[in-house]
Amino acid sequence: MVAELSVQYTDTANIPGIDGLRVRGDRLLQRLDELAQIGAIAGGGVCRLTLTDADKAGRDQVVQWMRDLGLSITIDGIGNIVGTWPGTEDLPPVMTGSHIDTVATGGRYDGNFGVLGGLEVIQTLQEAGIRPRHPLAVAVFTNEEGARFHPDMMGSMVYTGSLSLAEALATTTNVGTTVEEELRRIGYQGDAPCGNPSVHAFAELHIEQGPVMEQDSVTIGAVTGVQGMSWMEYTVKGVSNHAGTTPMRLRHDAGYAAMAIALAARELTKEMGGNQVATVGSIRLHPNLVNVIPNTAVFTLDLRNTDELRLQEAERRMAEKIGAIAQAEGVEITARPLVRLRPVDFDPAMIDLVETTAQTLGFSTKRLPSGAGHDAGLLAAVCPTAMIFVPSVHGISHNVKEYTAPEDLIAGANVLLHTLLQLAL
Amino acid sequence: MVAELSVQYTDTANIPGIDGLRVRGDRLLQRLDELAQIGAIAGGGVCRLTLTDADKAGRDQVVQWMRDLGLSITIDGIGNIVGTWPGTEDLPPVMTGSHIDTVATGGRYDGNFGVLGGLEVIQTLQEAGIRPRHPLAVAVFTNEEGARFHPDMMGSMVYTGSLSLAEALATTTNVGTTVEEELRRIGYQGDAPCGNPSVHAFAELHIEQGPVMEQDSVTIGAVTGVQGMSWMEYTVKGVSNHAGTTPMRLRHDAGYAAMAIALAARELTKEMGGNQVATVGSIRLHPNLVNVIPNTAVFTLDLRNTDELRLQEAERRMAEKIGAIAQAEGVEITARPLVRLRPVDFDPAMIDLVETTAQTLGFSTKRLPSGAGHDAGLLAAVCPTAMIFVPSVHGISHNVKEYTAPEDLIAGANVLLHTLLQLAL
CATH class of the missing domain: 3.40.630.10 (Zn peptidases)
Known part of the structure; x- marks a missing residue:
């Protein structure tokens, strides 16, 4: 074995009685x-x-x-x-x-x-x-x-x-x-x-x-x-309104914005490739009714990468995407860090x-x-x-x-x- | 007033004592x-x-x-x-x-x-x-x-x-x-x-x-x-797995599919224009945890149009979009009609x-x-x-x-x- 090894070990491949050893x-x-x-x-x-x-x-x-x-x-x-x-x-x-x-x-x-x-x-x-x-x-x-x-x-x-x-x-x-x-x-x-x-x-x-x-x-x-792992919880604040009487152009749909972010996260993994993964595993809407535009969505985003700089890039890109979605839908989005591991x-x-x-x-x-x-x-x-x-x-x-x-x-x-x-x- | 009127009424615009009448x-x-x-x-x-x-x-x-x-x-x-x-x-x-x-x-x-x-x-x-x-x-x-x-x-x-x-x-x-x-x-x-x-x-x-x-x-x-109003409840069945260990290409994410459908519904309103509205007001994921890919999503879709044929077209187009999303993500989606009014x-x-x-x-x-x-x-x-x-x-x-x-x-x-x-x- 070469000298710069971080750990010393013995090559046993050809030692009789050892190379054939197996667990029960x-x-x-x-x-x-x-x-x-x-x-x-x-x-x-x-x-x-x-x-x-x-x-x-x-x-x-x-x-x-x-x-x-x-x-x-x-x-x-x-x-x-x-x-x-x-x-x-x-x-x-x-x-x-x-x-x-x-x-x-x-x-x-x-x-x-x-x-x-x-x-x-x-x-x-x-x-x-x-x-x-x-x-x-x-x-x-x-x-x-x-x-x-x-x-x-x-x-x-x-x-x-x-x-x-x-x-x-x-x-x-x-x-x-x-x-x-x-x-x-x-x-x-x-x-x-x-x-x-x-x-x-x-x-x-x-x-x-x-x-x-x-x-x-x-x-x-x-x-x-x-x-490495980056867990964030986002809270989207929009405006609740009637699902029948509110034209699409006048909506500030917190649920829609949250879901658009989930899709943007999937898009991110395609853009970044490698082993970048992204998951929206949890979401709660309020009032969560069939005919009411949600005024609040709380959801989590789990980003992981083996490379710290790539993980930071993923976080940065998601922040940009989230900002753009918030602006387009006219909603307010706040972020709460849950876990961050390098x-x-x-x-x-x-x-x-x-x-x-x-x-x-x-x-x-x-x-x-x-x-x-x-x-x-x-x-x-x-x-x-x-x-x-x-x-x-x-x-x-x-x-x-x-x-x-x-x-x-x-x-x-x-x-x-x-x-x-x-x-x- | 013309003859084919469905209802008879008297034009009071110039009747003295009536045209100036107002409620209290x-x-x-x-x-x-x-x-x-x-x-x-x-x-x-x-x-x-x-x-x-x-x-x-x-x-x-x-x-x-x-x-x-x-x-x-x-x-x-x-x-x-x-x-x-x-x-x-x-x-x-x-x-x-x-x-x-x-x-x-x-x-x-x-x-x-x-x-x-x-x-x-x-x-x-x-x-x-x-x-x-x-x-x-x-x-x-x-x-x-x-x-x-x-x-x-x-x-x-x-x-x-x-x-x-x-x-x-x-x-x-x-x-x-x-x-x-x-x-x-x-x-x-x-x-x-x-x-x-x-x-x-x-x-x-x-x-x-x-x-x-x-x-x-x-x-x-x-x-x-x-x-007119079409309310459907959809149940998406995917596969729960670890948000860190499951590469994107191997996912069957029920939550993602549901959210993609919500975005497709918004897209539908842009494609159809007019007064077509679409709302995903409620969603529940299971297990709804930050680090687990959801195996189940149950959500509602509220479609409305003033024209019955256009409403039917919206339903048809959404069914197509939903089918395509289900196939792409490898999930199973079942629909339950909740309300349908012409x-x-x-x-x-x-x-x-x-x-x-x-x-x-x-x-x-x-x-x-x-x-x-x-x-x-x-x-x-x-x-x-x-x-x-x-x-x-x-x-x-x-x-x-x-x-x-x-x-x-x-x-x-x-x-x-x-x-x-x-x-x-």
């Missing part, structure tokens, strides 16, 4: 099944909202598996669980992991797959008698989904120091319960330090949660980064490593950005980081119908095995 | 104020929903005023009140009137103005000692608004035989109360016949409820007819009469269709019919802010006076 797929699937029973909901999905009793039960199960593997377990102030298998030398750990909390109508793979994939890798290595120089650590980050407490990815934010522990602990649900109260209630507020971790490298195994890999018939995604670029050497490892194992690969946020997006700020994607059938996620074929799950775990091994040996 | 504006405004106290709500509006206690109180007041004028009062099976001042000959009455029920947040002019304008005309003639050959009748039609019981214009429908009395009486609110129960409760189910009236001519005085006359600085509208053309001689009368009185005039439904639209099926509009400030109606300047109200009542007089003399 049946055991991985079995653990996925067992974890999916905790908080199971109709249709094969899971509701294991963060810091609920179901989350506690899921954590207890994962901790038990970690103990069974002889890992040393730490829990930090925000409830992140890290199970570590010591290496032969006193070095920073090579880390993997993800989260086990779900949205209210979640699937069984999102997050869980990354945690259990990590455990399977360690067990495989233990059974093969291969102990790397670096410790191997599996992290279970708290509240990745943000379904009860904002922001999402709270655990990895606190772990990497981009959100203070105190601020995170004070976060409340809409009924006033704090993160700290819930953490204590379920017994998962620990005293391990957080905010300044020492990690050699981080690789997260995850389902794609999108349709691109299935569409392209690819087994392994070498994730290049996480898209794109994350993963480490080029780590992306290469994932890609090469997958190809060496005989899998088809594709480089692609993640459209969704992940804990790896936070870890990227503190150590060389990458992600390994496996396909999501029909791109469905955050849904009980979330599904990835068993052979793809096992393929992903084998790529994780050999990626971690090269980093840790 | 102060008295008309005083009665409007008094009636507006019954069911008054904050902001100067009125809530006098049909067949409620407030409606009963309003009816009692109007009946009292009719008695004060010596009118003979009949009440029919659906509660329509008709106060008649006999003529010098046994002829069918010349009728005016409107309704006094309001929407939940109604104004004080809609309907009330037409009823009280009629009473003022009779009182003016009585005080001037002018008794026409034809009887003059003022009607108060039940449930014009349709705010508690569907359909709207129920009273005039039953009066003119386009809806059976039995069917109307059996209509229920959403809590199961019938029209008949409410009519009996407030003591306004009478035994006068309905369904086959003999009326010489009908003229209804009403506020425009739209912005056209104010925009054109016109005092009197000679209404040419009532627009346009009504008022009697040409009656429109001329209103226009000429207004001009003789020195008022600026404009011919325009009514975008809203009115009792006159039903009466048009049984006798020569016209409407007299006065301007609505900012076109606002069905709102506590509904307002028409006193001088315009008085102008309208004077046009009604001379229109009725020419028809009745």
